[in-house]
Amino acid sequence: MTSQPTSPPAAEPPTPEPDTEQPETREQHTQELPAWLRPLDDALLDDERLQQAVALRPGAGGRAAAVLVLIGEGHAGPEILFVERASTLRTHAGQIAFPGGANDPDDADLIATALREAREETGVDVTGIRPIGALPAAHVAVSGFDVTAVVGWWSRRSEVRAADPREVASVLVVPVADLTDPARRGLVRHPSGYAGPGFDVAGHLIWGLTAHLLDGVLELAGWQRPWDAERRFDIPPRYLTDRAPGRGHDAH
Template structure:
């Protein structure tokens, strides 16, 4: 039996005024819908068969970094996870912390914080929830997801708290994500989308598209090659992801 989360249901109201100066442009872009518009169209497809029983999921886009500068700080990082390759769904992929909405969750912020605690041990009271993006959808299934943007104002220890779900927790420097050498377009059949090479992993799909949209909307993007499309299968094969490619 899993232990209850300390402070479950607390710290679930959005507090955009707590955004550090370097994140305020991003929070404004989210509020104006610009970030959602930057996500590849295929990731916003509605479910093929509407089902009222589908509650969806929420993910936490958690950034950390100095609060005393208006420019993107050198220590800015985003929290990501590597999903256990033995999972049946999205195995071996890099993802934001998150998961399905439970009936007990007060709202999507509550879901995102609870799931982040279950997966990484993140203390929800160290997070400032700043904004939520409108509903997005997984490209293959149309499964609805609500991304929650937050700032990690008190850096604490995180770890693999749920080894059945994860095998690594990563605090990825934003400067590495925006480095043009780490960015590429990948494609398979009718689909193409932005991706990142980080620590030997390939970040693609929903997470890659959302990260790309965040970077673009925040004004952090540097020119990179968007015209050359690399084989998704080859890019995954040459990565540390260890994905079950038969599932996609």
């Protein structure tokens, strides 16, 4: 009898290589940050302190939005990026703000919203930004938004500019040393009765929601310096125009 040839046994499928990439530990995360940023990074994990930062205007179930508090290192130490909003906008026209805007359905989360808006408004290379945390949402009555401030470390600096002139008139990068200078701090009082912190920097007044969020971040980071709460800042008329129907003054 002639034997029939047998087929070789089927090859075993290759064993997949084990996934050796481990999630970054808290220690690794902290070590990668500059020493001056670590206190803020730690504070962003403290829920009680975070809630205090937005206690005056907590979220109220409004439409979701996000801004980016982008912090880098300059010649004079830490710096924070702001935009001067275009004077033609319907709300908050001409005011100094953090880049940001409404959450888009295509955004993965509010971090993605903040990064996208910052790129669209300032042209910043978002691959050089490392988000490290966020404040709880704060409510803006004039627009109905609940705004989440995402804090990012500008680990690799890139050129910035007014990338969308329809929304942004200019981009400012302001040293924290200027923002915490007691001579530049004061209390802003709006004709409507609103009162809050103010920062007089680079010929501009930072007030309203932006000033509240900024004040909270400076406090969390341990960068605050004592300032005279009796000093009053008048709000320039150019900041008091709100073109949204029925809104009146832009007290945000």
